[in-house]
Amino acid sequence: MSILFSGRASGARANKIGAVRRFLMFFVHHFRQAIASLGELWRTPMASFLTILVLGLSLTLPATLHLLVKNAQQIGGGFAKAAEINLFIRDNATDQQIKSLVTILSADSQVASVTHISKAQAMAEFQEASGFGAALNYLTDNPLPDVLVVLPNNTDPAAARALMQQLSNERIVEFAKLDLEWLTRLEAVVRLLQQAVIAIGLLLISAVLFIVSNTIRLSIISKREEIEVMKLVGATDAFIQRPFLYTGFWYGILGGVLAFLVSEGLLWWLRGAISDITSLYQSDFQIQPMNLIEFSAVITLAVLLGVVGSYLAVRKHIRAIEPSGP
Amino acid sequence: MLQFDQVSKSYPGGFVALERINFRIAKGEMVFLTGHSGAGKSTILKLISMIERPSTGRVMINNIDLSRLKRSQVPYVRRDVGIIFQNHRLLMNHTVFDNVALPLVIEGFTGKEMVKRVHAALDKVNLLDKQRCLPETLSGGEQQRVGIARAVVNKPPLLLADEPTGNLDPELSRDIMQVFEAFNQVGVSVLVATHDLGLIARMRYRTLTLKHGRMINDGLMPLQEPI
Secondary structure: OOOOOOOOOOOOOOOOOOHHHHHHHHHHHHHHHHHHHHHHHHHOHHHHHHHHHHHHHHHHHHHHHHHHHHHHHHHHHHOHHHHOEEEEEOOOOOHHHHHHHHHHHHHOOOEEEEEEEOHHHHHHHHHHHHOOHHHHOOOOOOOOOOEEEEEEOOOOHHHHHHHHHHHOOOOOEEEEEOOOHHHHHHHHHHHHHHHHHHHHHHHHHHHHHHHHHHHHHHHHHHOHHHHHHHHHOOOOHHHHHHHHHHHHHHHHHHHHHHHHHHHHHHHHHHHHHHHHHHHHOOOOOOOOOOOHHHHHHHHHHHHHHHHHHHHHHHHHHHHHOOOOOO | OEEEEEEEEEOOOOOEEEEEEEEEEOOOOEEEEEEOOOOOHHHHHHHHOOOOOOOEEEEEEOOEEHHHOOHHHHHHHHOOEEEEOOOOOOOOOOOHHHHHHHHHHHHOOOHHHHHHHHHHHHHHOOOHHHOOOOHHHOOHHHHHHHHHHHHHOOOOOEEEEEOOOOOOOHHHHHHHHHHHHHHHHOOOEEEEEOOOHHHHHHHOOEEEEEEOOEEEEEEEOOOOOOO
């Protein structure tokens, strides 16, 4: 007796498979459909390539901007210690008065540290840094003042400025200097960039959702006949949707990797120019590439966009397809 | 197995496709459905395959009222109905094997069990050697047999066939009908919609005859009776 007829001796009955087996098969089918969807990308190379390209490039812009903001913040952070207050001491101040002021400031709770740079030390540093070494030996008198370098406990620009005002009233202080304006401006620019990244990111995410959704919609339309047949032989909407969702998943994975590669490529390309600029400021600043968390975030976002874009298409269009009849 | 109770179907615009249809097909029964074009055969098949819902009355399969079925439950009931389409409705970019395996894949079968069943179904319609072929490389008769293999592969208790011999020569038609009889003999209920009065006359099974949406005969068709 043929296997087709086995189990039918007592009449026709529906064939069901066990719950445990069904549970295991669920995962097997998911795996198979995921691989089959990858094959589907291969079978439609141009459409798949263009969708992945759009998704990847759309994510590249916010990803690269994020990296630039991150590096700009690092530059800002690196110069946070620029909240140093330089107290230039009057020429007629005695060593005793200077030491006394250093002692008072060291005990001040607003002050993290005080460093005294004597006239002689200042001259030695200037000779070394300026390149006028031998020429400066011809000076009859050291024109540089004693300087107290005060590092505030609170490096917030407003607090540092208030401390500077207070210290500039000291009797032996000629004048005080705190150069924080450029840092404030840098922070403002970084904040603006951050908001731009969010705004551009949201716009591009909307575009990507639309593009992925439209690509999947076209794919569904091209398989209308196949979907009708599947429904007629008992496929659920969820079963029919799955390959399309996996297609979106693969779009996301591949688009995310593309975004990572392009943004890293852009950083690599900019690295030389940035290095030239930072070397002018005697900075050893190194541009920071995407770290593992950021890479994971890009891939996760890309996958979410792919899957959500697909879901938007399948939810509407697969449900709408109904068999037209035997 | 299958029951129509006072089933009527009308379409927007007022066209009445079926009017108060009553019949019952028992488990393991083989029945022909015949009538001229527009008599309502296709509507009956659409109601059984849940493509349409009745305007009034009840369509029951295994005591399940199809007109009350939720949309989400429809696929599960369809798995109990093997449908053979007049135009085959095969997936042309998939092999014969994949086409026949489709209902099993949907039901969750994999591996050896699935291969065994697909091979058995293909063997039954004499197409085992064509399992790796694409449907477009097969003749009309072979495509029809692939459709039959797909309809029976998951052992549905009810088989619907819409003009299964419409495109076939007499010899192939006889072979196809023998396949249906073989399934019927092991308990499968079979409903065959056909225009072919010669076929009905030869096989001598209960025949439902429709005319203008009404049932005009239910029983063995008298020989040579015009419809």
